[in-house]
Amino acid sequence: MSVITKNQLLEAGVHFGHNTRRWNPKMKEYIFGERNGIYIIDLDKTVKLVEDAYKALFTIAQNNGTILFVGTRKQLQEVIKTEAIRAGQFYVDQRWLGGTLTNYKTIRKSVSRLVDIEKMEADNVFDVLPKKEVILLKKEKEKLDKFFTGIRDMKGLPSALVVVDPKTEHNAVAEARKLNIPIFGMVDTNCDPDEVDYVIPANDDAIRSVKLIVATLANAVVEAQGGTPIVIEFTDEPVSEDRGNRRPGGHKEGDRDRRGDGRNQSHGRPGGRYQGNRPTHPRPTYTPRPAAPVTAAPVAPVAPAAPAVQAAPVIAPEKKSE
Structure with missing residues (x-):
């Protein structure tokens, strides 16, 4: 069969x-x-x-x-x-x-690290560690678990x-x-x-x-x-x-x-590229909007120019007779 x-x-x-x-x-x-x-x-x-x-x-x-x-x-x-x-x-x-196969020893070290972190969590070691360190360990575990779960038990x-x-x-x-x-x-x-x-x-x-x-x-x-x-x-x-x-x-x-x-x-x-007839769709009718009437703005009257100021004539002082 x-x-x-x-x-x-x-x-x-x-x-x-x-x-x-x-x-x-x-x-x-x-x-x-x-x-x-x-x-x-x-x-x-x-x-x-x-x-x-x-x-x-x-x-x-x-x-x-x-x-x-x-x-x-x-x-x-x-x-x-x-x-x-x-x-x-x-x-x-x-x-x-890279190196999952050609650098397998390094990959196994990462898998061992994942196992160690999981053991720490199972043994409640996280309870006595600083909170910041626990957060970092959990992030590391999440990343390792994502990439190595499928091959963690592969011994060679x-x-x-x-x-x-x-x-x-x-x-x-x-x-x-x-x-x-x-x-x-x-x-x-x-x-x-x-x-x-x-x-x-x-x-x-x-x-x-x-x-x-x-x-x-x-x-x-x-x-x-x-x-x-x-x-x-x-x-x-x-x-x-x-x-x-x-x-x-x-x-x-x-x-x-x-x-x-x-x-x-x-x-x-x-x-x-289209094969056969191109699909037809009704086109919307375009009606131009009527233009709004333009009203000229009132022009303000122009004030008459001020007369030019003429300079006073300079009169030289008379000389005194001796």
């Missing part, structure tokens, strides 16, 4: 790629065609590649390997966290910190990475490649497939698409550990070509020209 079906992929909108102006030519072999200004991903290849990735991840988990799920875009954080926890694995759902480097959108997670991909850690990646039409070892061509923006692929890979780990994989179902309406759930739920920053929710995509104009 197939681990995933073509109908599931269609229902989740996995086949919708990026706008034809935003693509990586290396993805050409995974593209079925173009429609309404967007590329359509070949789902027959996606089905096969998901099965290949499933088998490889199953083998890694069966050999007690650890898996690190990576997806830091805000709308995908909950999916990454939920599926990683369900599979009993680790995750990074916040900003990828992971055996594999599951990455959603290698283009966004390029730092994680670069570190894994440097350490020869195999990468399983959801790759959209704007990504470079050469950056990952197990390519899964898929829409990496729509939450339903990401949920389907990531949950399927998590099922591989669960099954390898002797658990029961879940049946992935969606109760809401299927993703349409308009992909209305891409914004704000799954729309990338700076990707406003993608079909579906960009501001310049309304009225069926993929790529920012």
Whole structure:
């Protein structure tokens, strides 16, 4: 039995790629065609590649390997966290910190610091510390907890990475490649497939698409550990070509020209241009406002100029006769 079906992929909108102006030519072999200004991903290849990735991840988990799920875009954080926890694995759902893999010893020191602060709080040490110091410790704990909760129990480097959108997670991909850690990646039409070892061509923006692929890979780990994989179902309406759930739920920053929710995509104009008839809207009638009558201000009478003052003649004194 197939681990995933073509109908599931269609229902989740996995086949919708990026706008034809935003693509990586290396993805050409995974593209079925173009429609309404967007590329359509070949789902027959996606089905096969998901099965290949499933088998490889199953083998890694069966050999007690650890898996690190990576997806830091805000709308995908909950999916990454939920599926990683369900599979009993680790995750990074916040900003990828440089050196998470290549400088792992330093990362472990930060995790140890988090554990120490939590122990201080549990032992009521905060009660005897100055209030200002307690505030600083709580802020430090909050920051460490935000970035390291998903990997605090990871005792060494992971055996594999599951990455959603290698283009966004390029730092994680670069570190894994440097350490020869195999990468399983959801790759959209704007990504470079050469950056990952197990390519899964898929829409990496729509939450339903990401949920389907990531949950399927998590099922591989669960099954390898002797658990029961879940049946992935969606109760809401299927993703349409308009992909209305891409914004704000799954729309990338700076990707406003993608079909579906960009501001310049309304009225069926993929790529920012109208296709078909331009919608007509009644224009408001403009009636000029009558000009107010202009009344001249009264002019004050001008006072007559004062007569010029003539200087008195200077009379020289008469000389006295001797």
